[in-house]
Amino acid sequence: MTHEQLIESAAGYALGVLDADERSEFESHLTGCAQCRAEVDSYRETVGLVGTVAPPAVPANSAALRARILERASAARPIASAPSARARQRDSWVPWTAAAASIAIAAFSTWLYASQRDRNTRMQEELTAARNELAARDSALAALMGPEVHVVSLAQATNKPAARVFWNHTRNVFVVTAHALPPAPDGKTYQLWAISKGKPPVSMGTFNPDADGGAIVLPVSTAVNEAGFIDFCALTVEPQGGSSQPTETPRLIGSWRHVD
Amino acid sequence: MQMTMLRLYDRLGPAAYRLAWALTGQDQAAQELVAGTLERIMGDGLPGSDAAVFLRLCSALRTQAGSQTAYAQAAGRLPERNRLTFELAYFGGFTVRQIAGALGEPDRSVMGTLREALETLRLALPHESKEVAHAGARR
Numbered sequence: 001m002t003h004e005q006l007i008e009s010a011a012g013y014a015l016g017v018l019d020a021d022e023r024s025e026f027e028s029h030l031t032g033c034a035q036c037r038a039e040v041d042s043y044r045e046t047v048g049l050v051g052t053v054a055p056p057a058v059p060a061n062s063a064a065l066r067a068r069i070l071e072r073a074s075a076a077r078p079i080a081s082a083p084s085a086r087a088r089q090r091d092s093w094v095p096w097t098a099a100a101a102s103i104a105i106a107a108f109s110t111w112l113y114a115s116q117r118d119r120n121t122r123m124q125e126e127l128t129a130a131r132n133e134l135a136a137r138d139s140a141l142a143a144l145m146g147p148e149v150h151v152v153s154l155a156q157a158t159n160k161p162a163a164r165v166f167w168n169h170t171r172n173v174f175v176v177t178a179h180a181l182p183p184a185p186d187g188k189t190y191q192l193w194a195i196s197k198g199k200p201p202v203s204m205g206t207f208n209p210d211a212d213g214g215a216i217v218l219p220v221s222t223a224v225n226e227a228g229f230i231d232f233c234a235l236t237v238e239p240q241g242g243s244s245q246p247t248e249t250p251r252l253i254g255s256w257r258h259v260d
Numbered sequence: 261m262q263m264t265m266l267r268l269y270d271r272l273g274p275a276a277y278r279l280a281w282a283l284t285g286q287d288q289a290a291q292e293l294v295a296g297t298l299e300r301i302m303g304d305g306l307p308g309s310d311a312a313v314f315l316r317l318c319s320a321l322r323t324q325a326g327s328q329t330a331y332a333q334a335a336g337r338l339p340e341r342n343r344l345t346f347e348l349a350y351f352g353g354f355t356v357r358q359i360a361g362a363l364g365e366p367d368r369s370v371m372g373t374l375r376e377a378l379e380t381l382r383l384a385l386p387h388e389s390k391e392v393a394h395a396g397a398r399r
Binding site for chain 1: 263265266270275278279281282292294298299329354356367368371372374381382385
């Protein structure tokens with residue numbers, strides 16, 4: 001494709017929505033085209049601006065929202081229809097024995113339906129939990145890929161890096177990977193902080209690494225966006241639920257001034 | 261209905277919530293908006309692809325939300341087609357090809373629309389948000 005055709009892809013590239021073949025072709029062109037690089041930088045800046053007013057928000061209580069949707073779906077489910085007036089008249093001569101049998105059948109049907117519904121609900125919940133876990137891993141992987149990702153290592157003075165923070169500025173997503181990070185003590189959690197010089201630290205979220213130090217995706221809060229440039233990221237151990245400000249000297253710290 | 265709605269929520273709920281939050285700026289309002297909108301579009305019957313469903317969600321969310329937030333006001337400056345194309349990309353994370361399929365347009369047309377949308381948003385976003393550097397490195 002010509003430069004004139006390829007430069008049309010700059011906005012899609014900055015948004016991270018080109019398909020793999022288009023992205024590959026555009027990136028090949030990008031290395032030798034200063035004009036396209038400038039276009040991409042400009043669009044990325046705009047995407048970043050959008051991120052300040054439309055951050056990747058998540059529900060304060062995802063389970064509650066899911067329950068609310070389940071409740072609405074249940075309410076909308078057509079379970080039975082009211083009998084017509086003619087049907088009621090016709091039923092007036094039905095013998096008591098038939099009525100009793102109908103009640104018994106209805107009761108059994110209701111029990112069977114409720115039982116089946118409960119089983120279905122449990123299966124749905126298990127399936128959803130697995131899907132959510134998979135989606136979280138996909139999200140972390142997607143946020144780690146691409147040229148728009150910066151990374152900072154959080155280290156102690158003498159040891160190898162024990163955590164890394166990846167920042168995908170196009171998606172405005174932070175991903176934390178832990179390496180040999182010991183589990184937080186009982187009743188405690190790790191908390192990541194954004195530190196801008198001259199300002200109080202802003203919480204970037206809490207997490208607890210799994211046994212393998214798996215990736216943790218942190219949604220970016222509005223407070224982090226409002227913090228402005230971040231000079232450092234620091235990791236502390238805080239009471240469960242996190243603290244509004246760090247309560248201990250950072251165990252790990254890394255500078256964003258010299259990013260990869 | 262329950263299963264279908266939950267599947268729909270699991271696939272598209274997080275993106276829908278993010279857009280709803282951008283339009284309302286409040287967690288509870290965004291949750292209510294997402295739940296109500298999902299119910300509404302389920303009642304209308306679902307089109308084929310996820311991108312096509314999310315397209316309908318974007319339209320419905322905008323119809324039911326106000327225009328008080330900075331994002332709602334900036335996006336309100338976009339023509340409908342440009343806004344929907346941008347929201348499919350930015351919030352939905354759908355690729356150009358998926359968006360083109362949902363809109364019934366060529367890929368090139370979608371790319372041109374995204375370009376126009378970003379250029380309009382650059383001018384439409386409030387001045388103060390331009391001074392808020394996005395979190396991260398000094399580049």
